[in-house]
Amino acid sequence: TVTNATVVSTPHEGNLVIQGKHRLANEIERIVQEHLQYVRESVSHGWDLIHQEGEMKVYRREVEENGIVIDPLKCFHTIKGVTGHEICRYFWEYQYRMEWETTLDSTKIIEVLDPDTVIFFQLHKRVWPAAQRDSCFWSHIRCISNSEEDQPTWLVVNYTTPHPLAPIKSPQVRLVANVALICETIINEPPLNPQDIKRENLECKLTYVALINPGGWVPSVGVRNVAKREYPRFIKRFTSYVVDQTRDKPILF
Ligand code: H13
Incomplete structure (x- = not known):
C-alpha cells in the first residue's frame, strides 16, 4: 500500500x-x-595493503572498539568492459545475489521503500567465527551526475536498520554494517559518435568500503584472517560475474 x-x-x-x-x-x-x-579521501598512514592482485588493491585499518575488531576496509579495482551502472546494478539487484555471494545462506527483501531502496534480511554462513550472524539493512542504489560531459558516478549503500519483520532472535548475532560500492566509468579512446562505444572502450573504477561490526566478541585473529581471505575473494568473484553476465548484452550506461 x-x-x-x-x-x-x-x-x-x-x-x-x-x-x-x-x-x-x-x-x-x-x-x-x-x-x-x-x-x-585516499588511503594514507594507518592503512595497510592486505592484498594486491592485478588492478585490485585491498586496504584495511586495524581498529578495535571495546575489544571487538571493527577494521574499516577499502578496496580499489579497475574492471575492463563494464560500466559503473552495470557493476552497481548487479550488486544491488536481489535476483543475482546468490549467484555471486559465497558467504550467505539466504537473502530476502522484507520491504520496498521506493524503486531504488529496499530492506534486506540475510542469513550469513559461518565463515564468520563463532555463532551464526544475520543482517537487516536498507540497500539504496543511486546515480550522481557530475557534469553533462562526464559519465555519472553510480553507488550502492547497505546500512543496518532495525525492522519489525526481522527481530533479533538469540543465539543469532546481528552484524552491524555500513557498506558502499562506488563506481565511475571511463571511456577510453571515445569514438566520435557515442553510439559506437564498444565494451573494449570501457573501464570501471570501483571503490568498495566496508565498516562491519561483528555484533559481539570474536577472536580478533580469526576475524582478521577471514576478512583478509574473503574480501578479495568477493571482489574477484563478483566482478568477474558481472563481466561474464554483460559480455554479450547491450551496454547499460
Ligand atoms: O557487500 C557484500 N555483500 C552484500 C550483499 O549480500 C551485503 C553486505 C553486508 C554485509 C554484512 C551486513 C550487511 C550487509 O554489504 C559482500 C560482502 C563480502 C563479505 C566478506 C566477509 C568478510 C568477513 C569480515 C569479518 C568482519 C567482521
Whole structure:
C-alpha cells in the first residue's frame, strides 16, 4: 500500500501522483553524502595493503572498539568492459545475489521503500567465527551526475536498520554494517559518435568500503584472517560475474 503519495490534478498533465518522502529518506541522504565525501579521501598512514592482485588493491585499518575488531576496509579495482551502472546494478539487484555471494545462506527483501531502496534480511554462513550472524539493512542504489560531459558516478549503500519483520532472535548475532560500492566509468579512446562505444572502450573504477561490526566478541585473529581471505575473494568473484553476465548484452550506461 502506498501511504505517502498524493494525487493531484493538473490542468495539462491530468492526474499526477506525487511521491512523498519515506521514513528513511533523511538517513539515506546523510549516509550517501558521507560516503561520497569519504571515497575521495585516499588511503594514507594507518592503512595497510592486505592484498594486491592485478588492478585490485585491498586496504584495511586495524581498529578495535571495546575489544571487538571493527577494521574499516577499502578496496580499489579497475574492471575492463563494464560500466559503473552495470557493476552497481548487479550488486544491488536481489535476483543475482546468490549467484555471486559465497558467504550467505539466504537473502530476502522484507520491504520496498521506493524503486531504488529496499530492506534486506540475510542469513550469513559461518565463515564468520563463532555463532551464526544475520543482517537487516536498507540497500539504496543511486546515480550522481557530475557534469553533462562526464559519465555519472553510480553507488550502492547497505546500512543496518532495525525492522519489525526481522527481530533479533538469540543465539543469532546481528552484524552491524555500513557498506558502499562506488563506481565511475571511463571511456577510453571515445569514438566520435557515442553510439559506437564498444565494451573494449570501457573501464570501471570501483571503490568498495566496508565498516562491519561483528555484533559481539570474536577472536580478533580469526576475524582478521577471514576478512583478509574473503574480501578479495568477493571482489574477484563478483566482478568477474558481472563481466561474464554483460559480455554479450547491450551496454547499460
Ligand atoms: O557487500 C557484500 N555483500 C552484500 C550483499 O549480500 C551485503 C553486505 C553486508 C554485509 C554484512 C551486513 C550487511 C550487509 O554489504 C559482500 C560482502 C563480502 C563479505 C566478506 C566477509 C568478510 C568477513 C569480515 C569479518 C568482519 C567482521
